[in-house]
Amino acid sequence: MVRLDDLHPEEAAGMRAAVSRFGYIDQEATPWITPPPLSESTICLVTSAALHRRDDVPFRFGDSGYRLIPDDIDPNDLVQSQVSVNFDRTHYQRDMNVVLPIDRLHELRYAGEIGGVSALHFSVQGASPDASTFEAAAADMANRMKELGVDAALLVPV
Amino acid sequence: MPFPLGRPLGVADDPAFQRDVLRSALKLLESATEPTIVDYPNEAPDANGEGVWACAIELPTPEMSELESAVRSEIDLLMPRYQEARRSRGRSTFGMSGATIDQVDKVVSFAIAVAEGSGFEDVPSAASGPNWRHAMPILVRFVVEDLRALYQEAVTSDASSRPPSQREMHTWIFQETALGQLLKQIAQQITDHDDPRLRLMRGFIIPEGFWDGDRAFGGVPAGMSPDDYVRSIRPYLIGEQS
Numbered sequence: 001m002v003r004l005d006d007l008h009p010e011e012a013a014g015m016r017a018a019v020s021r022f023g024y025i026d027q028e029a030t031p032w033i034t035p036p037p038l039s040e041s042t043i044c045l046v047t048s049a050a051l052h053r054r055d056d057v058p059f060r061f062g063d064s065g066y067r068l069i070p071d072d073i074d075p076n077d078l079v080q081s082q083v084s085v086n087f088d089r090t091h092y093q094r095d096m097n098v099v100l101p102i103d104r105l106h107e108l109r110y111a112g113e114i115g116g117v118s119a120l121h122f123s124v125q126g127a128s129p130d131a132s133t134f135e136a137a138a139a140d141m142a143n144r145m146k147e148l149g150v151d152a153a154l155l156v157p158v
Numbered sequence: 159m160p161f162p163l164g165r166p167l168g169v170a171d172d173p174a175f176q177r178d179v180l181r182s183a184l185k186l187l188e189s190a191t192e193p194t195i196v197d198y199p200n201e202a203p204d205a206n207g208e209g210v211w212a213c214a215i216e217l218p219t220p221e222m223s224e225l226e227s228a229v230r231s232e233i234d235l236l237m238p239r240y241q242e243a244r245r246s247r248g249r250s251t252f253g254m255s256g257a258t259i260d261q262v263d264k265v266v267s268f269a270i271a272v273a274e275g276s277g278f279e280d281v282p283s284a285a286s287g288p289n290w291r292h293a294m295p296i297l298v299r300f301v302v303e304d305l306r307a308l309y310q311e312a313v314t315s316d317a318s319s320r321p322p323s324q325r326e327m328h329t330w331i332f333q334e335t336a337l338g339q340l341l342k343q344i345a346q347q348i349t350d351h352d353d354p355r356l357r358l359m360r361g362f363i364i365p366e367g368f369w370d371g372d373r374a375f376g377g378v379p380a381g382m383s384p385d386d387y388v389r390s391i392r393p394y395l396i397g398e399q400s
Contacts, residue, residue, distance in 0.1 A: 011366045035187050037188065054253060062392040083296070083299055085361070087162075087324065088164035089306075090321045090324060091169055093251050093314065152184075
């Protein structure tokens with residue numbers, strides 16, 4: 001993620017304060033699964049950029065749900081309802097792969113580096129002060145990934 | 159990944175670099191045996207930028223007394239580049255508010271009305287028509303974002319030139335355009351509004367460092383944690399509570 005030194009001092013101070021309030025994952029209690037080799041794995045993307053299809057219900061401020069993004073989405077059908085003004089949209093506006101690297105995943109698949117690309121990807125709205133509010137959405141997304149035959153999810157944090 | 163906030167894959171239009179970021183992340187699946195954090199070792203290709211970015215489209219110096227006509231004039235000048243960008247990229251991010259690009263005049267009418275004091279309770283009467291997709295007052299935030307999207311996509315339409323950093327873009331908008339003056343006037347309306355819960359939204363419109371006052375987001379009431387404060391005013395901002 002971005003270096004704190006690259007942020008405005010007020011914003012960096014806010015980030016430091018927020019991080020100090022985060023809970024930490026108990027690694028001892030976290031199940032570890034060894035996935036199939038990459039060349040046999042189907043990968044999906046999970047973006048926290050609050051991206052969604054133009055006709056989807058937009059993410060509202062504080063929304064802890066998720067939206068589905070078809071792998072073959074028309075790029076012009078992709079919009080973003082993240083409220084923060086403090087992150088860089090200029091590159092995303094030029095190239096969606098900066099936050100949702102669907103084209104890059106397909107290039108890795110054509111090269112045989114990964115086994116497949118999920119038919120659906122997932123989008124949430126980051127910057128929530130309380131990660132526990134995402135638990136229901138995370139469980140539902142995990143079930144959907146199983147149905148889709150996904151072996152690994154790549155979280156693309158924004 | 160040591161890239162600017164909002165750019166987890168580094169830079170636009172650089173497939174080789176983006177693939178390298180992806181490979182580096184995915185390969186952890188084959189090497190890690192427990193939860194693992196590894197720093198990506200490379201800087202984004204434009205990390206230091208070459209020269210100072212400047213808008214290639216010359217806009218007239220805006221006058222506060224003619225803010226609406228100044229914004230509309232800017233949009234008239236920018237629209238051909240916006241349409242060019244839309245054609246060449248096959249996409250546009252305009253439309254978060256619910257308005258279409260053909261309804262941009264209503265988007266401007268909305269923002270001008272709010273800047274002139276129409277309030278934050280109801281959609282301004284001059285802005286009827288679009289299928290607005292958010293409730294007041296948070297809709298103001300997305301109306302602003304659509305105007306920014308139009309400006310940003312227009313001035314980055316030249317695929318051969320380096321896109322500006324977010325700070326360069328903010329600096330251009332807030333120091334050189336009528337849109338920046340419009341956004342500051344909306345922020346002033348928020349500041350002057352009776353309901354202090356609205357102040358949080360000022361920070362969604364004015365980035366830190368570009369508001370001539372206290373923090374763009376305003377303060378947190380004494381004795382309240384930032385998280386609890388945000389949680390308490392969220393229903394008001396999304397229109398679920400008056």
